[in-house]
Amino acid sequence: MEYGGAIGLGLLAGILARVLMLRSDYRQYPTYPHGYSTHLFMGIFAALAGAVTIPALLENEWTAVTFFLLVAEQFRSIRGMERDSLKALEDNELVPRGTEYIENIARVFETRYYIVIVVAAATALGATKQSPLMGVILGAVVFMWGAVLTRVETIGETVEVRAAPVVVRGSDVWVGDIHIFSVGLKESQEFIRERALGAILTPKNDEGRDTLASQGQRQAMLHDAASILGVRRDVDSPEFAPQTKRDIRTGRVAVYVVPMDRDEGLLLEMLRRAPVLESARGRARFMRLGYSGKRNPRAGRKRIGGNHPEGGLGSDHR
Amino acid sequence: MEVTIQKVVLAAITDDLSKVSGVPAFLAKDDASRQTKAMYLSRILQGAVHDLGDGVLIVVKH
Structure with missing residues (x-):
């Protein structure tokens, strides 16, 4: 031998x-x-x-x-x-x-x-x-x-994660300024008011914006968050299912969860640490073409078109 | 694989039946009874209740 x-x-x-x-x-x-x-x-x-x-x-x-x-x-x-x-x-x-x-x-x-x-x-x-x-x-x-x-990028690297209040106005549920859905049951509205947690994800750059656009990525984040915080729902109460909604004006995404463990810090940490899926990775970094059309092509990748929370579509937005 | 119906209005609860057509509709004159009926229906059908305003609630399977 x-x-x-x-x-x-x-x-x-x-x-x-x-x-x-x-x-x-x-x-x-x-x-x-x-x-x-x-x-x-x-x-x-x-x-x-x-x-x-x-x-x-x-x-x-x-x-x-x-x-x-x-x-x-x-x-x-x-x-x-x-x-x-x-x-x-x-x-x-x-x-x-x-x-x-x-x-x-x-x-x-x-x-x-x-x-x-x-x-x-x-x-x-x-x-x-x-x-x-x-x-x-x-x-x-x-x-x-x-x-x-094989290092996995995390959401926190390209996206800013902040807590946002869950507001129930009439039958509408909002996270910060993003509308999530409407709940008809008064009982559920009260429940959501007391127990829901919200977060707003703001892309730091074009890559982050692309990542957040992916539905699979958002579902993965919700799964991760729910697996640690728990969900206060059963099959017959879909209104307590965690959800994300994208603000199409700015590309920001609101996250709504009704967790068992109402720990805001933990939710934010879970969202930041969620892995960026390969299929959802921002493609902007591979595209040089998109930048040449901008007024200032050297503005760099960190530039965000209309992603400002208050802003609508910026003139630089592709 | 389980087959489910999604994004369908399963039932409506209304204070006036002329406001709804084409789906099973339940008449309930006051707000409290509308809420109770909607709650039962949503639990039975595993759907979410949405308020369309003007005294109409719908149960939708998502």
Whole structure:
């Protein structure tokens, strides 16, 4: 067993990488023991596949490439697996995640396996070519690189989150100056007046504006907020379901929730920390075209057209 | 997959039946009884009650 040590080290590094990425916070769902074990075992297979590849290639075993592609195909199905299980839960959620959030979570899970494979391969490569220490360093570098690549932006980076009062005027419910909906039942109006919380999200730049425009993104934020604060609703009381409404004049978004735990600070923090979904990331940053038409193209990306709270459409607004 | 009807007016509660047509309508002369009827209907139908003003409440499935 010439390569036994290198394979073993690669395997260990890969498993360690998977365990580190298995941390569970409110955003990921596998807090269940079985979800955890599934991913741990799959992680072991991924690590093994990665660790064995390098020695095989060094021995000119080109069939390994074929098998490696086969393995990659297997791990592609992780995305489908996550999607299916989250979709199955979706129907009975009081505040659904929404398809875009599910797709995002599934993609994250898939990517993590690729990182595991690459970490295991890098470690094995270092250990074979030089020393076990080199293997560990190489593995750590690749892991860091993976972490940087997959870093998730949070809403708070491009959007300003502020508390806003929930006002019930007649049968209309407002959060700050944004109309949410009308409630006909007096009892519900009273309930909302006492218990609802509101927030207004103002985009700091064009990216933030695009992100807030996405319905999937808004649903994801509501799901996150509701999963920590709880919702004071049941299937027969849709008026207490958390909602967002976009002020189409300015691009600001109002958030309305009737939480179990009426903690305003926590709500704001949850909204700020909500992940920006890949599908909802502002596309403005990739578009140079839109800026050339503006009066002052050098105004930069931080420029906000008509997003001022009091303002209507600014002349610079695209 | 469960099939549900959405964005549909399921029922109306009104003080004058001539104000509503095409949906099941319930007559309730005073505000208090309109509120009670609307509450029962919304819980039964799992819909939200909206006030259209002029003495008409509707139950809508969202």
